[in-house]
Amino acid sequence: MVKHFFFILCLGISFFLGGQELPPIINYAPNEYGAENQNWAIAQSLDKRIFVANNKGLLEYNGAQWHLYPSPNETLMRSVWVEGPRVYTGCYMEFGYWERDLTGQLKYTSIAKKVKNGLKTDEEFWNILEIDGHIVFQSFDRLYTFNPATEEIRITESEEKISKIFKVNGSLWLQRMGQGIFQMTGGVQTPKETHDWVKDYEVVGIFPFAGGIRYLIKQLGFVQTSPKGLETCFLSVQNELSQALIYSGIHVRGGGYLVGTVRQGAYLIDEDGDVVHKINRKTALANNTVLSVFEGVSGGIWLGLDNGIGYYELQSAFSIFKDNQGNLGSVYAARPWQGNLYLGTNQGLFYRKLDTRDAFSFVPGTQGQVWFLDEVEGQLVCGHHNGTYLIDGGKAEHITRTAGSWKIMAVPNSPGLWLEGSYTGLKVLERKNDLWQVRNKIDGFDLSSRYFELYDGHIWVNHEYKGLFKLQISDDFSSVLENRAYTELANADSGLALYNDSLLYHAKSGLHVYDKKSGGFKMNEPFQSEFQEDTYISGKMISDRKAGALWLFGEQNLYRLRQGTTAEIPEITKIPLSEAFRNGIVGYESLVSIQAENQYLMGSRSGFVIMNSDKLEVKDFQVYIDRVYLLNDSKDVSKGETISKKGFTSLSWDKNNIGFTFYSPDYRKIPEAQYGYRLKGSFDNWSDWTTNSSVTFENLSPGKYQFELRAKIGNRVSTNTATMDFEIHPPWYAARIMFLIYGLMALVLARFIHQTYKGYYRKKQEQLIERNKRELDLIKAKNEKELIQMRNAKLREDFKGKSKELAASTLNMVRKNELLQKIRDELRSSNLTQEGIRSLLNIIETDLGRGDDWEMFKEAFDNVDREFLGKLQAKHPKLSPNDIRLCAYLRLNLSSKEIAPLFNISTRSVEIKRYRLRKKMQLDRDENLVKYIMDL
Template identity: 30%
Template sequence: IYNCSKGRCELLTPPGNIMFLRLVNGEVLFQKIGGGIYRLLPSNSFQLLPGTGFLSDKKVVSLLPDGAGGVLIATAQHGIYNWKNGQAQKWHSPLQEVFTKKQLNKGIRLSDGSYAFGTILDGLFLLDSEGRLVFHLNRQKGLPDNTVLSLLEDSTGNLWVGLDRGIALVDLKNPLLFHTDTEGDLGTVYTAESFGEHLYLGTNHGVFYKSEKKKNEPFRFVSGTQGQVWQLKTFGGQLLCGHNDGTFVIENGQARKISPVAGGWATMPIPNQPGLLLQGTYSGLIVLRQRSNGQWVFSHRIGGLLIAIREMVIDSTGAIWLAHPIEGLYRVVLDSSLAHISFLKKYTPADGLPSLKMLRLAIVHGETIIKSGQAWYRYEKGHFTQNGQCLGQPLSKIKGHIFPGRKGEWLEALPGEVVFHSSAHTRALPVSLVSGYENIVRLRADLFLLCRNDGYALLDADNLLAEPPPPTPPLLIHTIEIVTRKEVQPLPPSTSRPSLKKNQNRLRFRVGQHLFTRRPLFRYRLDGLDGHWSEWTEKNRIEYFNLPAGEYTFEAQAKHGSRSIRFSFSVLPHWTQSPPAFFGYALAFFGLLALVRYFFKKRFEKAKRKMEAEQKRLLAQQQMKAANDKLQMEVVNKSKQLANSTINLAKKNEVLLQLKKELRKLKNTPGTRLPGKAFQQLLHVIDAHLSSEQDWELFEKNFNQVHESFFKKLKNDFPDLTPGDLQLAAYLKMNLSSKEIAPLLHISVRGVENKRYRLRKKLGLPPDGNLVEFMMKY
């Protein structure tokens, strides 16, 4: 043994081999193997405790104070002894025989004066200061293993148990006392009732009961109740069971059916009708009545509404609110005979409820409230609303199912926890109820039973209020990591507002809370990126990617704790976003602006020049078009003049030829003979006008104005053409017929045809060639 004090250690030689040392009542005690119990004296010598020599053949596993100046000596196979004033005797605990058989291995005295003993064969026993059993934990009752190797009470008063296969934590400060059905014998608990000093449980397997005084007594099954149990309730001194197969009375461990109507979901007294009960079933409402001998029996059905009624409450006006699992909510009023419905109202989403499925009903201070979805509503002026107060807080803030307690106290069932509310404080308890069928049964004024999937839990409200809630461990940032393409760089959480490079804009945060009695829940937000909190999650890690340049504050919060933690940092801009870069961008921008301005100026000038040239071209084109139009007009006019002059000339020649013909006819007429000289003179004058060079010159002049260079080109191409051929060609160019040409040439039509034939030959046209078409196109 080494005795160390004030920086010095002294080696002490005990009287024999030892297994452990214990500090008991201010003294260091130990057992010498094969001997008794020794104490270490202030002189560093050893003294045998008188009266402990009998332990020489026994293995001592623990030495504990008894709270009265004595010592509890726990042995492995011979129970526990109480040594005091030099005498040792068996401790007065009723569990001595159990400890002897189960082989004690460890023991400690807890801060509240109770004792915890671990065994090799049967797990952990918790005893009060008088040695009476408080509870027993083994493998069948939730402990991972039956072999206890070590025990430790932490600073919060909870018990850590070292096992052969791991470590377990016994939450001694939890106001909930759990009964866990590890074997699945009970099934899922839906309801419970305290009746006749027995605790009754209604499960999906049937009804089970046990004595409330004998804590270790196992549950017994009530025969005849196999199947789903919905409700256990005491009415008129009898315990009624609402069952899948009907309604039963539970008496002396037996079940007696009193109603064959399936599905006794909810039963309650009818106001101002003693001896009558109203029950909601799978197929509507029924009435149970109590006989004069106190026995409950089925009375009758209520007509008018044949639906499944899962929940039912009766408000202060006597109206009955009914909830169907799927079809929604009804409010009915019964007639005076209680046999028919005199008023029925079915509510729809238009009345203010967001959902009509799986509704929950409650009466709070005489007012009916309905839970739809995740919120509660009250009925006001024909409409459902979340306005107003309920149980001392806004109705809109209540999210869980409501179960009333004593005045100023109530419980709220939420996913994964039950919150106990009182005027003094609010405390969240880690326990999960049956989802969709959450139920908390008030067994006594201060005692509640919480129905669970694998058993139940008991809550003593007085104990909860008497014990202050244990301190909540703080939330911590364990690690901060900068994740890059090449590596993961740790960033100490104590770093004050670090400035990170642009390529360090991916951060991973890990937080933690040393909360061992429940699963910690976290939520996060990053101010500067998103100011909204995330949903509550069990994940203690969150990562942010591709953070833009800016100032950020990471914030994390634990649901079971009041303080949040923060970490501020900044992400520097990329060099492309630095002030010199922006200066360069400004220069480049203004340079580009000047270049664009120069470009557009040149383009504008070019467009202006192009537009001016186009305008000049269009003007010249217009002028040319006007000149062409004028020329064309002149050509048209000259063509008209040519045509007119040609027609006039043809008419004149026709007249002269006719006159010449008539003169010759007159000369040969007897009695009218003209003198020869005069006749010749008239013919000469007529012939002179028929072959007038002046007429031809005038025609040629007009023709050349219309068909410029026609004669010149034709003469150049065909030099053998005579003036007469040219004259005929001109008339053909004008598309004149042989008949029209004959007077102009003062010859006959046949003569014209002959001339046309000769002209065709000179032009080299084939026999089928069109002379007029040739001249028209020439």
């Protein structure tokens, strides 16, 4: 699909010589259509596809995609003709036809190879025509007449060069250089014109007209038959055409001629010989050398260029004037008035006569920024940066010199009083003695008043940064009595307008209508519903009082509101005319009806656009599926394998990535075709409208699908819905027979699984029982362990207690014996009688010599260290009781000093006993006795 195109916005040769208002031109560059630069011939099929003979081969264009079919012998393709389903082409040493296969692609069949005795050396086929059901191929030396029904080929030789063939009134005419023009009937050539002009110069076109025949001659221009013979015609353009070097030409169905030249592009000439349009590089055509011209079935003109292809929409609803030289500037206002068309621009005020292509003239004294043009009380008023002007023909009367005049309005019921909105507020103008002057400035309001309206007894002023103001004015319009500010409505690029007795405010938040009952604004829901898919760019609203319409501007569309069946619901017309095409001054858009009600002029940044609303209506059209592709790894829809789009298509399971390209053969780009589609069986809802002419579906599941396609141009939807049915088969392992096998396998598998699970669960049950048993054993062992731990803890407590008892017993014994010894020693040293002392000493000695202390100690020691004495006796059976007793004391880690009282001996005697004990135990000198005993 074409991604880039240029709209022709052309002024003409110069500003002072006049300007051209031209329909759009679209340029297709070689890199867009994917072939070489030169394009020698153009044809169109009944389904509106365009075919172009290009240096590289046959180009096909359907309005969305270009397809190139290389020349069969890789030579330059010079000619193309479409007849029925066949596309006939001619190139160097080859001619034949192309037919479409089930996938939608063209396949070539050679006719040249069927010619007996072959072709002449270096033959090229420059022209192809259909005459009486036969196809005639023309080279410079021969005519080959092919009968499609019988495939018979008839050859007509010529001694002279055949420059070109023509179809005139249903018969074949040809030019034989040096001989003239001949008519060929039944193989017989009859001279038709032998004037030197048609003998010596190459004839480009032959056109019947009411008075005879017109010839378009390459070096001369137009000549025509007359009673006196051939004579020149169209003298006003004759010299220019001859110098431009004519190369091609056709008669346009609506009247007039389109002439392609080598040097100056194309000329559209009316039946009187006047130039209607010049289409060349100055008017945005890509190239000045026009090799071929063709009028499509819808009236569009195709130009085969030396470098590219041009499309000229002759019946376009739009004509565009471009100020290429910058003399006019950006158009802020326009107004038809008393037979003139006035334009207010950033450079001043200009005018010219209506219904002419004359140059615009400057109105002296108006240089600078013009803001508005309007009719007020039967006079044309111009609002200017320098104040207000009254316009009469080509003269301007400067009536006020205020700082910027935005708008002028007559005060109701007060003839001779005007209200002016300026940069610094509102002013009242008064006419006295046919002279206008500023009567007063309305005190109390000093803001810029670009948008203001008189409504409901108040002056409403919109300041796009500070908000909307409702002003109560004194009866004499001298001051503001009350000012209510709607600051919540403050919004950049907002606008205010009075339409159909309603006050409207338009901003990014929407179109609002003033409600008198509530004193506030409410949303206009019908307009918002239409506008929701567009993008807000400007709050400017233009009230067309003559047509009773209100115009609003979106990024993608124009909107016209008219009174509907009820006051609440206006009739809304959406015109698909984007801001990119309008090229308007955003926020300062201008639109005015000129001449007829259906013709409107819109100002642009570099000229203006004229719109004919009657031509906006789109005729019925259809949409088609172009190609169906099986996508490869690249997922590029144009690189996949094409498949049949006819009937019901069956695809294997692994071909489940599918792409569609589609088109509607409408070559206008304003408005551009949009497409909607759905894939029933997968995506049952229609897609959003899109200009993309292809779609892909990936990883589709097996099943039956139906692809449905529709198109929309402007507000009209295609009369048909294109469809394609296809099925993606399941893989072999998902076939029906496989499901029977899978069923049997499932039964066997179920039985196996049942048995397996049965054994498994039996084993699991046994494992569970075993695990439970182990767990019970573990619990039992754990309980026993805990019991043992409890017993051990009790034993440790008992041991601890016994140890304390042993320590206490030992300590008591030591202290008792020490006490008795001290008493004994004291008694020995006292003055008691010997008999008394002896009696006490006997008692003490008897007590010290008693062995029951040892027995008590031994019993306590056994409770604490039950195994020691047994181990000691087992290892040293020869130890005496005193030795065992000494070992017990040493086991308690008592010192010799502490042991001495227990034996009732001295410390020295204890050391001797320890020495003897070592010998009995046979310990080495280096071995510690106490450590040895402690380790037992």
